[in-house]
Amino acid sequence: MSSPHPGEEPHPSVPPAEPAGPTFSADGHLSSSHVGTEHTQPVPQSPYLPYESFEQPAGHEQTAQYPVAAYPHESAPTAAYAHAAPAPTPPHRRPRTPGPADGPGWVGAGAMTVAAALPAGGIGGAGGSLPAGDDGGGPTIVQRDGNPTQRPDGSIAAIAAAAVPSVVTVRVRGAGGDGGTGSGWVYDDRGHVVTNDHVVDAAGADGKVSIELTDGTRLPATVVGRDSSYDPAVLKVAPGDLKPLSIGTSGDVVVGDEVVAVGSPLGLGSTVTAGIVSALERPVTAGEAGNESFISAIQTDAAINPGNSGGPLPDGDGNVIGVNSAIARVPGQGQASGSIGVGFAIPSDVVVRTVDQLIATGKAVHPMIGVSPDRRWSGEGAKVLQDSDVPGGDAVVPGGPADDAGIKPGDLITEMDGRRITDLDQLITRIRAQAVGDKVTLTVRRDGKDRELTMTLEAAKEG
Numbered sequence: 001m002s003s004p005h006p007g008e009e010p011h012p013s014v015p016p017a018e019p020a021g022p023t024f025s026a027d028g029h030l031s032s033s034h035v036g037t038e039h040t041q042p043v044p045q046s047p048y049l050p051y052e053s054f055e056q057p058a059g060h061e062q063t064a065q066y067p068v069a070a071y072p073h074e075s076a077p078t079a080a081y082a083h084a085a086p087a088p089t090p091p092h093r094r095p096r097t098p099g100p101a102d103g104p105g106w107v108g109a110g111a112m113t114v115a116a117a118l119p120a121g122g123i124g125g126a127g128g129s130l131p132a133g134d135d136g137g138g139p140t141i142v143q144r145d146g147n148p149t150q151r152p153d154g155s156i157a158a159i160a161a162a163a164v165p166s167v168v169t170v171r172v173r174g175a176g177g178d179g180g181t182g183s184g185w186v187y188d189d190r191g192h193v194v195t196n197d198h199v200v201d202a203a204g205a206d207g208k209v210s211i212e213l214t215d216g217t218r219l220p221a222t223v224v225g226r227d228s229s230y231d232p233a234v235l236k237v238a239p240g241d242l243k244p245l246s247i248g249t250s251g252d253v254v255v256g257d258e259v260v261a262v263g264s265p266l267g268l269g270s271t272v273t274a275g276i277v278s279a280l281e282r283p284v285t286a287g288e289a290g291n292e293s294f295i296s297a298i299q300t301d302a303a304i305n306p307g308n309s310g311g312p313l314p315d316g317d318g319n320v321i322g323v324n325s326a327i328a329r330v331p332g333q334g335q336a337s338g339s340i341g342v343g344f345a346i347p348s349d350v351v352v353r354t355v356d357q358l359i360a361t362g363k364a365v366h367p368m369i370g371v372s373p374d375r376r377w378s379g380e381g382a383k384v385l386q387d388s389d390v391p392g393g394d395a396v397v398p399g400g401p402a403d404d405a406g407i408k409p410g411d412l413i414t415e416m417d418g419r420r421i422t423d424l425d426q427l428i429t430r431i432r433a434q435a436v437g438d439k440v441t442l443t444v445r446r447d448g449k450d451r452e453l454t455m456t457l458e459a460a461k462e463g
Helices: 104-129 156-166 197-203 348-361 401-405 424-432
Strands: 078-081 167-173 179-186 192-196 208-212 218-226 232-236 258-263 271-286 293-300 312-314 320-329 343-347 412-416 439-446 449-456
Touching: 156 167, 156 179, 156 258, 156 271, 156 312, 167 192, 167 197, 179 197, 179 258, 192 197, 192 320, 192 348, 197 208, 197 218, 197 232, 218 348, 232 348, 258 320, 271 320, 271 424, 293 320, 293 424, 320 348, 343 348, 401 449, 412 424
Parallel strands: none
Antiparallel strands: 078 320, 167 179, 167 208, 179 192, 192 232, 208 218, 218 232, 258 271, 258 312, 271 293, 293 343, 312 320, 320 343, 412 439, 439 449
């Protein structure tokens, strides 16, 4: 062993072992939550999967598996709900020395410790070896005037400081003991908290839902209303000193706008990530066949992970322009394990419209045009079934918006309001982004000729 340099300690020939540490483990008609469920053709399985990693009783751990189909092409990414982060490993487990099979949680923690130690040692050594004098050889310390934690308006730090106190962790416990966590945020001064429908779904009819504030206070919550079609849910807690977040207009958002995601990924409350709006009106279908959520989503590269679902997506002004709901996963993987830079949020315009209905009546209404879609069609556009393919013989609902506008069985819908329709899911998500009573213009192709038909959307009859 070589002699140490002056001022250095001798290096041992065998490095000390790392300390042991914890491990971390249309109805048949094109309408709302029943679109495409009553027809004679098999319904293809959803390309976007719900993330269902609720903690299980000891010895009974399992992960729900859901079928998947590529959307819209085999190489396209699919998505999963971003909720239900499992609870951390109980603290009474014996610590052990990590081995090669340990996951990145341990490696990341170790790496952070080393990275934090190195600058401290370097600065200390350099500072101790430089004599104090007038030649300016030492480090320059800069101090902020006034409040040292104050940040400029519009900075990520300022947005986070304003938003975090109004964002909560949603804790769900089913009657059988299953549970999970998600995120939520204060909607108004009456104690209403917005989250995702799939976050509270595990509670069922007999489970319990609570929220946890940033200071650790837990409050029992009741479910005011849920909507699986758009995926919002509304909780009610004692108002107290809860401060609602301001809400922006998602229709004003453009690609490239800065956004911040706030929530409880992996159960880690008050977590803030930042990014941009990377796409708009992304058709996202999440959930099980027959109970899908169709979202014309805001896509963002802000890191969204399991547990972020239900949390707000504020813009650069701190106004909520979306509710984080789903994350993409690589095709071929059975589950989404975390952020890959492609997350999806429900636009705030849809959220506000739906949440206000849930608060007022406990239910939400969804627009429909009144046709039975042909899911066998693999070409571009959305095709209407023939009467012969529909039980009862009505591919176009008599007296419905499409019927009144002149749509016929077998028509191919190629555009909506002058914008191309690539497939059925895109048509559904665009219609669901509208409100009941809105007028839309569809371009349909019949016998090789295109024609424009205008109709007024009506409320779907919920079964």
